[in-house]
Amino acid sequence: MPAAKRPISKPDRRRPKPAPSATKASSLAKRKALAARVVEHLKVDYPEATCALENETPFELLIATILSAQCTDARVNMVTPELFRRWPKPEAMAAAPIQSLEKVIQSTGFFRNKAKNIKAASLAIAQRHGGQVPRDLEAMVALPGVGRKTANVVLGTAFGMATGVVVDTHVARLSKRLGLTAHNDPTKIEQDLIQLLPQNEWVDFSHRMIHHGRQLCAARKPKCNQCSMNSFCPKIEVEPQKPKKKEL
Secondary structure, three states: OOOOOOOOOOOOOOOHHHOHHHHHHHHHHHHHHHHHHHHHHHHHHHHOOOOOOOOOOOOHHHHHHHHHHOHHHHHHHHHHHHHHHHHOOHHHHHOOOOOHHHHHHHHHHOOHHHHHHHHHHHHHHHHHOOOOOOOOOHHHOOOOOOOOHHHHHHHHHHOOOOOOOOHHHHHHHHHOOOOOOOOHHHHHHHHHHHHHHOOOHHHHHHHHHHHHHOOOOOOOOHHHOOOOOOOOOOOOOOOOOOOOOOOO
């Protein structure tokens, strides 16, 4: 019997898949371009944006930032004038009776833990740093009640040091909504933003994102039709707004 003919294999005309590293680089380039557009629009919309916590010294900003955890800046600004009138310096606050501190800051929530932290942080500043807030990230996060976010706020706002990107609830929500990150964890979001943004934009970017989150890009009903970034924002996890019913 004649040998069976082997089927002629057709050449694979499919395009080869790009290498994972090339795909990743392309994705990063696109996100950097998107981040640059966001930065430029925020600069135009909020040119004078700064920290909403009222303060006159780095120490006041540090204490106000600790108090702002799980509390609005507006509420903190109602509490701090009396707090700093009674205990204006680290040495004075370190010596303050804990019950008195608790009473003054009670309306900020979690007041017992916050009172303990601001008293302990004040004592550490007085004893280890000569009464001055340290200008060093490692030294800052070593203070009681001070995490990376608080340290970035103080170093960036009070000293103009871009040690990181402040990621609060507004920055986290808007960064995901705009497609700058896919993460929910603030630390991972910060790492994504650090990769996308020039370091000289880190401080102002956070201030402007916070203002934008408060004024337009709210959690539940963002005012997309009023936003200058409406045309290119992917609106990730934003529920489409239902058209209003016409009154008969």
